[in-house]
Amino acid sequence: xxxxxxxxxxxxxxLSPTTITFVLCALGLAVHFGFTGLLNFGQAAFAAVGAYGxxxxxxxxxxxxxxxILVGLVCSVLFALILGIPTxxxxxxxxxxxxxxxxxxxxxxxxxxxxxxxxGGSNGLSQFGSEFWALNPIPxxxxxxxFATYRADQLYVLMVGWGAVIIGALILRLLMRSPWGRVxxxxxxxxxxxxxxxxxxxxxxxxxxxxxxxFASVGGMIFVLxxxxxxxxxxxxxxxxxxxxxxxxxxxATILGPIAGGMIFIAxxxxxxxxxxxxxxxxxxxxxxxxxxxxxxxxxxxLSLMLLVIFRPQGLFGNKKETQFNV
Amino acid sequence: MxxxxxxxxxxxxxxDIAPGCRKVDPILIADGVKRQFGGLTAVDVEHVEIPRGxxxxxxxxxxxxxxxxxxxLTGFDKPNQGxxxxxxxxxxxxxxxxxxRLGMIRTFQLTKALSLLTVIENMRLGAQKQPGESxxxxxxxxxxIRREKEITEVADTLLKRFKLDAKREDYAASLxxxxxxxxxxxxxxxxxxxLIMLDEPMAGVNPALTQSLLDHIKDLKANGTTVxxxxxxMHMVRHISDWVIVMAEGxxxxxxxxxxxxxxxxxxxxxxxxxxxxDLGALAxxxxxxxxxKGDTK
Numbered sequence: 114x115x116x117x118x119x120x121x122x123x124x125x126x127x128l129s130p131t132t133i134t135f136v137l138c139a140l141g142l143a144v145h146f147g148f149t150g151l152l153n154f155g156q157a158a159f160a161a162v163g164a165y166g167x168x169x170x171x172x173x174x175x176x177x178x179x180x181x182i183l184v185g186l187v188c189s190v191l192f193a194l195i196l197g198i199p200t201x202x203x204x205x206x207x208x209x210x211x212x213x214x215x216x217x218x219x220x221x222x223x224x225x226x227x228x229x230x231x232x233g234g235s236n237g238l239s240q241f242g243s244e245f246w247a248l249n250p251i252p253x254x255x256x257x258x259x260f261a262t263y264r265a266d267q268l269y270v271l272m273v274g275w276g277a278v279i280i281g282a283l284i285l286r287l288l289m290r291s292p293w294g295r296v297x298x299x300x301x302x303x304x305x306x307x308x309x310x311x312x313x314x315x316x317x318x319x320x321x322x323x324x325x326x327x328f329a330s331v332g333g334m335i336f337v338l339x340x341x342x343x344x345x346x347x348x349x350x351x352x353x354x355x356x357x358x359x360x361x362x363x364x365x366a367t368i369l370g371p372i373a374g375g376m377i378f379i380a381x382x383x384x385x386x387x388x389x390x391x392x393x394x395x396x397x398x399x400x401x402x403x404x405x406x407x408x409x410x411x412x413x414x415x416l417s418l419m420l421l422v423i424f425r426p427q428g429l430f431g432n433k434k435e436t437q438f439n440v
Numbered sequence: 441m442x443x444x445x446x447x448x449x450x451x452x453x454x455x456d457i458a459p460g461c462r463k464v465d466p467i468l469i470a471d472g473v474k475r476q477f478g479g480l481t482a483v484d485v486e487h488v489e490i491p492r493g494x495x496x497x498x499x500x501x502x503x504x505x506x507x508x509x510x511x512x513l514t515g516f517d518k519p520n521q522g523x524x525x526x527x528x529x530x531x532x533x534x535x536x537x538x539x540x541r542l543g544m545i546r547t548f549q550l551t552k553a554l555s556l557l558t559v560i561e562n563m564r565l566g567a568q569k570q571p572g573e574s575x576x577x578x579x580x581x582x583x584x585i586r587r588e589k590e591i592t593e594v595a596d597t598l599l600k601r602f603k604l605d606a607k608r609e610d611y612a613a614s615l616x617x618x619x620x621x622x623x624x625x626x627x628x629x630x631x632x633x634x635l636i637m638l639d640e641p642m643a644g645v646n647p648a649l650t651q652s653l654l655d656h657i658k659d660l661k662a663n664g665t666t667v668x669x670x671x672x673x674m675h676m677v678r679h680i681s682d683w684v685i686v687m688a689e690g691x692x693x694x695x696x697x698x699x700x701x702x703x704x705x706x707x708x709x710x711x712x713x714x715x716x717x718x719d720l721g722a723l724a725x726x727x728x729x730x731x732x733x734k735g736d737t738k
Binding site: 284287288291293294295296298299301302303305308309310312313314320324434 | 536537540552557561568573584588628
């Protein structure tokens with residue numbers, strides 16, 4: 114077992130495009146749940162809508178990349194409106210039910226054979242990456258950073274992805290420290306009180322749903338651009354619950370939380386996989402075989418998340434003061 | 441006590457005092473407002489007018505429909521039928537936030553302090569016309585920071601007045617029940633409402649703090665704000681209100697100056713209970729208890 118290798122691998126995973134996608138989705142979910150109190154269990158669908166919106170525009174309608182990204186974002190906004198307008202006037206639980214159902218409907222819709230000439234069906238689409246890769250400004254070659262060696266195209270995706278994370282986080286920081294963010298937090302605490310103070314609560318909730326959804330959509334786009342491939346089976350409820358885990362791990366009502374939480378979550382998964390696999394190899398876990406590890410690992414992660422929510426409900430980066438009150 | 445006690449009846453209402461009588465200068469007029477929950481008629485108000493610039497108490501036993509009437513007037517609930525207007529503007533069918541923007545701000549019977557916001561953030565949220573509350577302006581700090589400073593100044597003055605200034609940076613969740621009532625009232629004042637509607641401001645508040653709340657309500661009137669408040673206890677009402685409206689089983693059954701209403705035997709027996717003579721209002725004599733209230737708000 115090579116401990117050093119396990120950890121360098123984990124660092125690589127922490128910075129990977131998958132982590133970027135989860136971080137962006139978690140930032141969006143922080144806007145939904147952490148700041149506004151909206152229970153969105155369909156964040157995977159927001160990512161998928163953005164990704165498919167962009168990919169279909171390029172692949173089927175031959176639009177240029179930047180226009181396609183715009184189409185993806187517009188699709189995401191429309192999706193938020195479709196979900197939000199009927200449900201945001203109701204109690205929070207209804208949004209939860211509708212989002213989880215819609216996410217599944219969307220995934221199955223994309224798998225349907227009848228539309229596969231546009232959506233690619235269950236095979237997905239893969240003829241859309243060329244323009245993105247052509248924009249790579251980094252010269253060909255391998256770049257060594259000690260913990261990992263990246264090809265120019267890998268470095269390019271990471272640059273774009275983390276750039277998006279940083280810009281997104283800065284925008285969120287500005288928003289959440291503004292009076293606009295204050296209204297959202299007020300809605301999270303008690304929307305009737307905010308209504309009685311003359312704020313259009315429904316409109317704010319709709320705005321929050323749209324903005325959080327846009328973050329997920331950008332995340333989805335980076336995910337599919339990196340793979341040069343979009344497939345419907347990626348955007349499952351598992352995807353959504355991973356995002357929730359990351360959010361709760363980092364701290365729902367924070368901006369640093371989803372970012373660091375995402376990196377830690379992915380690193381923990383990678384390290385436990387490596388360590389347990391190594392231990393099994395050495396025969397130190399005689400009751401386990403290699404294929405068991407993935408399951409046991411998820412079980413342990415689930416358990417630690419439960420403990421986290423019970424003993425540190427504000428998350429790793431949340432404000433400790435907040436939990437002193439049982440409200 | 442207050443000068444309003446000397447206000448002649450004919451300066452408030454026109455004609456004979458009767459349920460639904462017309463006022464010289466009404467700020468709020470309700471007409472035929474009816475709300476039914478299935479077979480139960482919770483509110484059935486034929487006509488009522490709230491006089492401007494005065495303190496009006498809305499009293500009645502449990503289940504009389506006071507809070508439902510409040511909810512209807514402020515748009516939090518929709519009536520089956522009826523019209524009501526505020527300063528001549530029809531409010532029927534208007535959303536709660538629009539009602540609030542017109543200058544008619546309410547508080548809630550079960551206090552709604554925004555727990556995980558600090559006291560000062562609670563206060564700032566009460567202000568109107570903050571450009572930073574719209575999404576695009578929020579991103580550009582210079583566009584709203586000046587208004588924010590103005591708002592904060594007003595908030596600090598109010599916090600001082602309500603003796604919450606020491607709690608400025610604390611979460612509202614850390615306040616006591618009485619302090620939350622004060623915070624909610626102070627927050628409602630941030631927008632300088634023309635009419636403030638207090639739903640049981642004294643419920644669950646200890647006697648010393650009740651006195652301070654009563655004083656605050658009188659201050660509101662002195663500053664030109666019309667007050668309409670719901671209360672169970674006639675003795676509290678007697679000491680501060682200029683006008684009393686009695687509701688029972690959804691209807692307005694009596695109204696008039698406190699002294700007159702209290703003499704109305706039917707009202708007393710039917711709606712105030714038999715123990716109305718035991719004077720819970722001893723604590724409403726300001727000079728006697730003023731010294732005790734300071735300790736409570738800390």
